[in-house]
Amino acid sequence: MTADTHADEHGSHHTSTGLSNNKLGMWLFLGSECLLFGGLISTYMLYRGRVGAGPRPSQVFDIPFTSVSSFVLLMSSLTMVLAVSAAHKGDDRNTYLWITVTALLGATFVGGQVYEFTAFYNEGMGFTTSLFSSSFYVLTGFHGVHVTVGIIMLMSIVGVMKRSKVPGSKAETVEMIGLYWHFVDIVWIIIFTLIYLIPA
């Protein structure tokens, strides 16, 4: 068994820390993302009362609809962790299945967000209507872009895995995408509570 094969089976190469550099890099990236979303959430918190002539948050937010969207994203975390579990067991069929289900749930969430933005716009809340609307669209829009990037990564990994062209460990690659996906979910957990459920 060569060193590379051995490293691939364990999902990591020999490193000075004994840990996978890919995984450490991903956790560092997620730690830095906390600062990005922290800035956007803080900006929203500061400006959520500055509605000007536009509608107030309580006038436009549709809590039942957003609750369903939140539930869908939460369940996508379950399907993602099942995909990672299947990948670690070398079960390709279930890995593809759960990754595809995760991507579909993510697409449902993004579709819901597009519907929500359209409804808000029709109710008179444009991007530049007020400081509240600008900060709201930037925050939730950034999150939506993160989910979309996650969907693209999920669909890409299925394609790459089917062609058996994944460099290194398949399971670790799926796990990296899983970490990103769960992070997007925890950011929404915070957004849902602070932005939607706690009134201005």
Place this chain on the structure above:
Amino acid sequence: MSNAGYVRIALILAAITALEVSTYYVDFGPLFMPALLIMMAIKFVIVVSYFMHLKFDNKLFSWVFYAGLILAVIVYVVALSTFHFFS
């Protein structure tokens, strides 16, 4: 952790979410804000610990992630304080 374990965790998260949404319909009085923040924190920790496996992984990953998170919280609490957000 087994797949059944992950499903149990997801059910707990779904139940907490339902409880969170109920605060929109039921008046929780002065407990409203603390209850929502505590439920949010519980959901956050559960996803990070079990779905992201941080509880079972090397402690260095926890340090790296929580350092970023705590730094973000401190920086933005200070920033919001300068704008008298909490007063």
